[in-house]
Amino acid sequence: AKISSTMFPLKSAQMLQTLEKSLRKSLPVSLKVYGTVFHMNQGNPFKLKALVDKWPDFNTVVIRPQEQEMTDDLDHYTNTYQIYSKDPKNCQEFLGSPEVINWKQHLQIQSSQSSLNEVIQNLAAIKSFKVKQTQCILFMTPEMAKKLAPSLLDRSQRFIERCIRTFPTVCLLGPEGTPVSWCLMDQTGEIRMAGTMPEYRAQGLISYVIYSLVQALDKLGFPIYSHTDKDNKIMQKMSLNLNHIPMPCDWNQWNCVPL
Structure with missing residues (x-):
């Protein structure tokens, strides 16, 4: 009806x-x-x-x-x-x-x-x-189609913690047993908030953790996708190196504040 x-x-x-x-x-x-x-x-x-x-x-x-x-x-x-x-x-x-x-x-x-x-x-x-x-x-894995900068503000931290508790997350530990590279998934199924500690950058670690998460999500049949800022050429190159393909549509977000 x-x-x-x-x-x-x-x-x-x-x-x-x-x-x-x-x-x-x-x-x-x-x-x-x-x-x-x-x-x-x-x-x-x-x-x-x-x-x-x-x-x-x-x-x-x-x-x-x-x-x-x-x-x-x-x-x-x-x-x-x-x-x-x-x-x-x-x-x-x-x-x-x-x-x-x-x-x-x-x-x-x-x-x-x-x-x-x-x-x-x-x-x-x-x-x-x-x-x-x-x-x-907006990027996506070819099989499905065929950023780290988390704020220290309480709200974003609560959001990140909730994503970690709720959805698949991949983290690479350093020799001290502390996280050195990681990526998360949010409530929309998007891979987000990937990052590497400064002293471990330029070693390809972020590509490794994202690849690992993609493999795990693919086995679960999850839709796998991500976005990068238009000025973030490094992450764009990494997405292309992982064989993710840009979509004909965009990723959009509007932040609204009452006057």
Whole structure:
């Protein structure tokens, strides 16, 4: 049965599995949302929820935390939304709904669609918040397609710790038994926050740990992908050396702060 609503939450396991199959058909443009829904169907460890504009013939899907998780208005790591739309020019009303996105908080929007920028900028003007777009190159392993700079702020540290506790992580230990190189996976299934201690750099260690994590994730059937900053030529070269291929779409994030 077709269900039409300004905002429809997908609550059943069958609905989420149907959503995953539908998003798979739109890869790689749907990748950021597809990766998130994939892990929602693997037990949903971050307790995220999926909202669509209508069902089953949805145009726009938003993945977000539960309201009870979003208690800190300044915590944009928790207040993160993943968006995919088949019709980016006509999703503004849906995204503008306070039931879908709480625009009064500091928040992040992530998507593989740079075409959402116009809608987000329009909403920034209407709802009075400043927005900063970050656009990076999106990489993926050829089998699926065929950064370290973690802040010392408490919020980012809590986010990183939660990712380490929840998802597969690879860490290479030095002779003293302390981490020298590592990479993590976040709630969207993306390989992120890879890094090496300064005294161990330029030895290819980061390539080794990422390769090791990719091999483990591949055996689990996880969608494997990552992004690099457009100015980070070293990580771009490393991704290419690992035979990861750049996608025709981008990695996008919009950090929004109410005025």
